[in-house]
Amino acid sequence: MTIAGNAPPRRPVYLDYQATTPADPRVVAAMLPYFFEHFGNAHSTTHPYGWLAEEAVTLAREQVADLIGAETKEIVFTSGATESNNLAIKGVADFYGSRRKHLITVATEHRCVLESCRRLEREGYALTTLPVDRQGRIDLDQLAQAITDDTLLVSVMAVNNEIGVIQPLAAIGAMCRSRGVFFHTDAAQAVGKIPLDVNAMNIDLMSLSAHKLYGPKGIGALYVRRRPRVRLAPLIDGGGQEQGLRSGTLATPLCVAMGEACRLAGHEMADNARHLKTVRDRFLAVLSVQLPDHQVNGDMVERIPGNLNISFPYIEGDRLLPALGLDSEMAHASLRIGFGRSTSVEDAEFAALYIADAVKSLRRESPLWALHQEGIVLSTIGHDI
């Protein structure tokens, strides 16, 4: 296979866009004035410094709301998706928990969702943790069976952070609404990447993060449905900001940045998706030629285009990441590859070749590969691959 393009890729090639994204320069440009000339406290009601900051926050709130089909008043700014997830789950439980004591979530949720649910379980809630199929999706029949009269909340992430698989949100939402159960979705990995509509999808609570969306770290939001109204108990008391749901001085520059990041993501969603699909397909094409026996984990259709999660059989799992120059402590047999706005086709080709070379050289030293080459089926000799 020949590799197109003359410009060498920038080194290192960053392919971890599900962990975090670089802030878009346009987002930075939008937020910077709110550090300096418009530095007011958005809660200062007695002078124009405060009013100007408040106006900027209101516009940002509209921009966030627009991206997910929500109303401005339904957006509560938080410090990030971890806080949003905790506020959604514990907030609903604390407010309604005396009436219903059953929660449903999924085994592949982000840790902050699982930890919040487990904490409530320790406090006396019943918890159902649904499994996923080999494609990483939940079974809607299983969900339907899991919902009881005592179910308060179903929390299912929109897009998985490791395998990029999209859950059937509209179907889950419709089911929850018809059964009278709140539906929360951790959409940190989905917002701005796939179309989301809280009304069409019957979503009651949605967690958002800016730094997964080319915004800065330290800001996120929780969508809280007003009609029919979802009530929450706050995690943080104080000045009563954010309609009493989240006290603390709003970080105006961060709110502005998140708003701009949402506006850009909505505006450029189709173009970005096309670009990411091109990059991803090129990566897979190069990798497939070099290394036909890799395996992509998770559904390839119901998946955001910027993510791949690939297993490489016949090598010892704990050797791949060190071979790629990464810390061995967290080494794993599969790699998560996240492409982003600034990943070029050349970056993808370079990375595919580099990873293929690393895997091949590990295989040369791998007894598992030698056994495979000799035609021995590894499962028959008790290796767990």
Place this chain on the structure above:
Amino acid sequence: MTAVHTYLDYNATAPVRPPVAEAVARALALTGNPSSIHGPGRTTRRLLEDSRDAIAALTGAASDGVIFTSGATEANALALSGWQRPVILASAVEHASIAEGAVSRFVPVDRHGVIDLAVLGQMLAETEQPVLLALMLANNETGVIQPVAEAAKIAKVHGALVHCDAVQAAGRLPIDIRLLGVDSLALSAHKMGGAPGIGALVLADGQADLQALWKGGGQERKRRSGTENVPGIAGFAAVARLAAAEIARQPKLAVLRDRLESDVKRLMPTAVIFSEGANRLGNTSCIAVPGMTAQTLLMALDLAQVAVSAGSACSSGKLAPSRVVAAMGYPELAAAAIRVSFGWASQDSDVDHFLAAFAAIVVKMRGHAA
């Protein structure tokens, strides 16, 4: 807003200082998540840990005691719930982020707004269950400095833990968590000229058993989950490194403040300056003109392009009477109190603008009265 506008509301928020802006901008240009193990992740991790050292140095704590939060409100909430004490005592003049929390009883203050240590001792002696005392270092409305070290000594005799909201003191007074004798301190970057959206809870003992406010990825030694706001943190460190110079500059701000107060009293002899005779921050003045509501005064000052506040800037909406002034025994003046606060960019001309506007208000008021 025009360039001639006079900003005298530093206790609400301060404009970002230029070195902070540089640090934030540099960190925004980095890509990695500090929890990621690759090169870009490790680079942001190093920046995070260097910044932690700077906040530790600001407070005389060890770095493992520094927990970054989204701001002081979260830091205060983390302390109130994290220390897991069934009884929480707090002074009657605490910030809303303490006062609106799960406080069991409030400890009264004197006419200057200083906590009554004798009553504190009695309340501690009366309480059988384990206590957390929340006492701020400097008040946001009056600037009055609480005898935190003395209160902590009394609290320790009774086995209580002590949390100190040091938001308004940081960068204005030297802070040493060990000399104060408290178990935790809350800090906010944006009150010092850092960026909004970042603060810290600093523990005297980094190994102490503090329960997290929420769960998740286990960042900040499992005490505060969520991807760290690295640009905000880098800016916080930058402003912390400027703190010593800023503390040294405080007497100059006190000169501005004192000139403002003496001229206010000259123009309006009935004006009340709260906590005037007490040990207070040099940058803060809390003033009431009997017979004139804060709302009227603020509107007139705003027309003259002077930005000050009534009490503290909190939730949106109307001006509430000052809870602090009422707690000090002046309920009749609680709706009249305004706060003037100076900071790093304040200068003589700010005082001139305020006084010119105030003089015009006084003339108008006398005209109405005549």
